[in-house]
Amino acid sequence: MSKVEDFLTKEDEREIVEAIRMAEKNTSGEIRVHIEKTTSMDAYDRAMEVFHELKMDETELQNGVLIYLAVEDRNFVICGDKGINDVVQDDFWNCTRDIMVAEFKKGDFKQGLIDGITRAGEQLQHYFPWLEGDTNELSNEISRG
Numbered sequence: 001m002s003k004v005e006d007f008l009t010k011e012d013e014r015e016i017v018e019a020i021r022m023a024e025k026n027t028s029g030e031i032r033v034h035i036e037k038t039t040s041m042d043a044y045d046r047a048m049e050v051f052h053e054l055k056m057d058e059t060e061l062q063n064g065v066l067i068y069l070a071v072e073d074r075n076f077v078i079c080g081d082k083g084i085n086d087v088v089q090d091d092f093w094n095c096t097r098d099i100m101v102a103e104f105k106k107g108d109f110k111q112g113l114i115d116g117i118t119r120a121g122e123q124l125q126h127y128f129p130w131l132e133g134d135t136n137e138l139s140n141e142i143s144r145g
Contacts, residue, residue, distance in 0.1 A: 023121025036145030
């Protein structure tokens with residue numbers, strides 16, 4: 001895969017954005033996906049940098065989740081904001097990661113992302129249920145580096 005633009009088709013992207021929209025219907029949590037070709041940084045450090053660049057650390061309840069992928073590095077990170085990390089167990093994201101890895105190993109990146117987004121939404125719903133008046137604070141579109 002030579003370009004990050006070729007990683008997902010336009011239809012794949014539409015399905016992923018729809019999965020984000022559906023996941024966020026039941027939680028006040030905010031989910032974003034960021035894809036880039038590679039990083040010279042540690043993947044977690046880069047994910048946290050992107051988290052800040054996308055202003056995900058500015059949500060009211062500090063409940064943003066970023067799924068970060070470095071395509072050529074074959075690496076991804078799921079990171080949550082302080083509001084999430086303060087209330088969940090340390091292994092909170094492991095099951096989401098495992099679901100994604102299962103699909104990624106088959107080469108089905110779209111389904112891995114959709115399954116991860118769906119799982120993250122289900123997990124967030126327990127701690128940050130959607131309440132009357134909640135607004136979508138962040139874009140659902142996939143960002144690229």
